Amino acid sequence: xxxxxxxxxxxxxxxxxxxxxxxxxxxxxxxxxxxxxxxxxxxxxxxxxxxxxxxxxxxxxxxxxxxxxxxxxxxxxxxxxxxxxxxxxxxxxxxxxxxxxxxxxxxxxxxxxxxxxxxxxxxxxxxxxxxxxxxxxxxxxxxxxxxxxxxxxxxxxxxxxxxxxxxxxxxxxxxxxxxxxxxxxxxxxxxxxxxxxxxxxxxxxxxxxxxxxxx
Amino acid sequence: xxxxxxxxxxxxxxxxxxxxxxxxxxxxxxxxxxxxxxxxxxxxxxxxxxxxxxxxxxxxxxxxxxxxxxxxxxxxxxxxxxxxxxxxxxxxxxxxxxxxxxxxxxxxxxxxxxxxxxxxxxxxxxxxxxxxxxxxxxxxxxxxxxxxxxxxxxxxxxxxxxxxxxxxxxxxxxxxxxxxxxxxxxxxxxxxxxxxxxxxxxxxxxxxxxxxxxxxxxx
Numbered sequence: 286x287x288x289x290x291x292x293x294x295x296x297x298x299x300x301x302x303x304x305x306x307x308x309x310x311x312x313x314x315x316x317x318x319x320x321x322x323x324x325x326x327x328x329x330x331x332x333x334x335x336x337x338x339x340x341x342x343x344x345x346x347x348x349x350x351x352x353x354x355x356x357x358x359x360x361x362x363x364x365x366x367x368x369x370x371x372x373x374x375x376x377x378x379x380x381x382x383x384x385x386x387x388x389x390x391x392x393x394x395x396x397x398x399x400x401x402x403x404x405x406x407x408x409x410x411x412x413x414x415x416x417x418x419x420x421x422x423x424x425x426x427x428x429x430x431x432x433x434x435x436x437x438x439x440x441x442x443x444x445x446x447x448x449x450x451x452x453x454x455x456x457x458x459x460x461x462x463x464x465x466x467x468x469x470x471x472x473x474x475x476x477x478x479x480x481x482x483x484x485x486x487x488x489x490x491x492x493x494x495x496x497x498x499x500x
Numbered sequence: 501x502x503x504x505x506x507x508x509x510x511x512x513x514x515x516x517x518x519x520x521x522x523x524x525x526x527x528x529x530x531x532x533x534x535x536x537x538x539x540x541x542x543x544x545x546x547x548x549x550x551x552x553x554x555x556x557x558x559x560x561x562x563x564x565x566x567x568x569x570x571x572x573x574x575x576x577x578x579x580x581x582x583x584x585x586x587x588x589x590x591x592x593x594x595x596x597x598x599x600x601x602x603x604x605x606x607x608x609x610x611x612x613x614x615x616x617x618x619x620x621x622x623x624x625x626x627x628x629x630x631x632x633x634x635x636x637x638x639x640x641x642x643x644x645x646x647x648x649x650x651x652x653x654x655x656x657x658x659x660x661x662x663x664x665x666x667x668x669x670x671x672x673x674x675x676x677x678x679x680x681x682x683x684x685x686x687x688x689x690x691x692x693x694x695x696x697x698x699x700x701x702x703x704x705x706x707x708x709x710x711x712x713x714x715x716x717x718x719x
Binding site: 344347348349350351352353355356359360361363364441442443444445447448454455458459462466467468469472475476479480483 | 504562565566567568569570573574577578581659660662663665666673680685686687688690691693694697698701702
């Protein structure tokens, strides 16, 4: 182990980790919005909306995220979409994780007992009131875990944006492995930083889960 | 901005189909490695002495917490660093295999624990050795119970196999990149590649459903 080298390159990795965090947070937010829209579409009364929701989920889950990024970043200019690597990365990851999170949200809503809806309707709640006051608060609790799993997957998936030259953790690691020929040391640093980010997120998810757990 | 024209793809049909072939080869070899190493890791974590179990647990923890892409770089460059020169294809298969072995092991470990203790006791009392009990009684049941989850991992493996194009393996994505370098038509080729992955994925999902149904019936 070449520790002096590790110390020397460490600052670059901290900077790169910050980019990984930014990309992950922004695409997570975009993904949540996409997921809410797609989940509502899939559960709506309209056949066309349901079909669209299913189509979206099946396309984005049925093809590699890498290819989705490539279509957006390399293919985009051909149809008039010119994005810089960072924006393409955030949008590509967000659209992708949105499809997975839509299923987590839908699962949470379907997980609320049917009797809850019936009871709320019986005592005179409207459909919207039932959704807002009875179903969603309970569903939200059921969504914490699955959405947390999605978020952690997203952090690891954010490594993909290194292929469209966003200078984040994996890109930086690749560069330093190429220039120093010390794959183990460089991997160690990058792995450490990924672990710290993922650990923080999983602690946050645990905390939320405990705070809002039904029992 | 040029008009889209998917007829540019036609002359590259052979190259793309060759890419599909290599993607299938990668996925199948990765799946085989990840299945058997998955069982091995799961058994080692549960039953092996600490000197073996702890390093494997550490390795699993490390590989679950880092991106596959980073692991591929480690394996590809790391192996040559320690004097083992393997072709990119082998590094890709090893990388995919080990990455998914860890996920399979995680599932399988839970599967092994959930096999009823009575099964082990029964096998032991009719004279099976510890290894025999594992091999013939516990693991087959654990595999059967965890089949849906292992199938899901396999579906992810197919898609993630696209990543090995980064270390220069000539699979589907690489074929597309070759065609794009000659035609400058990324949109058409990447959409085509997406469609091909979608079809492969559909075939795999249908196949897995059939297998699951068979297993359900035979229960």
